[in-house]
Amino acid sequence: METGQGVVVCQLRGKLKKGRATSDIAALGDRVVLTVSADGSGAIESVEERRQAIVRLDPRPQGEYRQILLANADQAVFVFACANPNPKLRMLDRFLVIAEKQKVPAVVIANKIDLVDNPRETFSLYASLGYRVIYTSTKTRAGLDELKSQLQNKVSALAGPSGVGKSSLLNEIQDGLGLAVNEISSAMNKGRHTTATRQMFALDGGGYAADTPGWKSLALWDTSAEEMDAYFPELRDLVPHCQFSDCSHKHEPGCAVLAALKNGTIHPERYDSYLRLRAGQE
Ligand SMILES: Nc1nc2c(ncn2[C@@H]2O[C@H](COP(=O)(O)OP(=O)(O)O)[C@@H](O)[C@H]2O)c(=O)[nH]1
Numbered sequence: 001m002e003t004g005q006g007v008v009v010c011q012l013r014g015k016l017k018k019g020r021a022t023s024d025i026a027a028l029g030d031r032v033v034l035t036v037s038a039d040g041s042g043a044i045e046s047v048e049e050r051r052q053a054i055v056r057l058d059p060r061p062q063g064e065y066r067q068i069l070l071a072n073a074d075q076a077v078f079v080f081a082c083a084n085p086n087p088k089l090r091m092l093d094r095f096l097v098i099a100e101k102q103k104v105p106a107v108v109i110a111n112k113i114d115l116v117d118n119p120r121e122t123f124s125l126y127a128s129l130g131y132r133v134i135y136t137s138t139k140t141r142a143g144l145d146e147l148k149s150q151l152q153n154k155v156s157a158l159a160g161p162s163g164v165g166k167s168s169l170l171n172e173i174q175d176g177l178g179l180a181v182n183e184i185s186s187a188m189n190k191g192r193h194t195t196a197t198r199q200m201f202a203l204d205g206g207g208y209a210a211d212t213p214g215w216k217s218l219a220l221w222d223t224s225a226e227e228m229d230a231y232f233p234e235l236r237d238l239v240p241h242c243q244f245s246d247c248s249h250k251h252e253p254g255c256a257v258l259a260a261l262k263n264g265t266i267h268p269e270r271y272d273s274y275l276r277l278r279a280g281q282e
Pocket residue numbers: 111112113114115136137138139140161162163164165166167168169182
């Protein structure tokens with residue numbers, strides 16, 4: 001646990017472990033009350049109620065278990081590259097839907113803008129949907145101040161495909177930070193016990209950043225096909241205008257979503273993501 005007096009290795013008090021565990025008792029990002037013994041070891045006495053949590057449902061023989069990827073996250077920061085590797089926008093759409101479902105504000109980082117002529121061509125769509133998009137390059141240092149201030153005094157969950165420049169960006173923002181994050185994620189890729197290596201990193205001037213590599217496998221559990229339109233900002237406002245209240249926006253007459261698709265106010269690729277994610281829940 002990180003405290004004002006540095007890092008303290010803690011055990012959970014037995015009283016916190018009562019009953020069948022259905023979720024992590026203390027997770028990355030939790031705020032806790034702890035006591036420190038004379039030998040420097042700590043004990044977690046209580047865990048503050050979480051404001052918010054990014055959760056993965058883990059099916060186990062004894063019942064569903066809610067694994068907490070990050071507690072009390074203020075924002076999810078999704079990093080993609082403009083090129084090398086090419087942006088996987090269907091993956092970004094999926095991440096954004098998960099963030100909407102889990103009620104964590106999302107920010108998009110378009111990195112490696114030095115490699116393309118017009119980075120906004122690909123990513124301005126997301127700004128038009130209401131997401132903040134920050135255009136960055138660790139080569140030209142474009143956008144790094146903007147990214148730094150976006151992370152300041154917040155708890156951020158970082159995610160994105162490998163090779164997009166997450167570690168490089170963090171290193172540019174703060175010496176040594178990306179290195180530490182990289183070591184953690186490569187240890188996780190080697191399949192070591194994840195909870196033992198999860199860590200968040202204090203930012204100079206306030207705030208924390210945590211690598212949350214679980215997003216790709218984060219199932220949209222607990223989400224029905226019918227509610228999927230609520231997690232697409234450009235769809236959810238149209239839904240009340242559809243003729244049928246249970247409209248699937250696929251073929252129904254009087255569908256406001258299909259009309260918007262036809263007149264170009266909904267992007268066909270976003271609509272494609274909607275269909276795919278919806279189908280995954282059917
Ligand atoms: N051209 C270019 N290359 C970058 C940029 N940021 C990172 N890279 C390179 O992309 C590769 C992957 O970066 P890394 O930070 O390890 O990505 P991660 O897997 O997301 O942590 C490295 O070779 C970096 O030097 C950038 O803004 N522009």
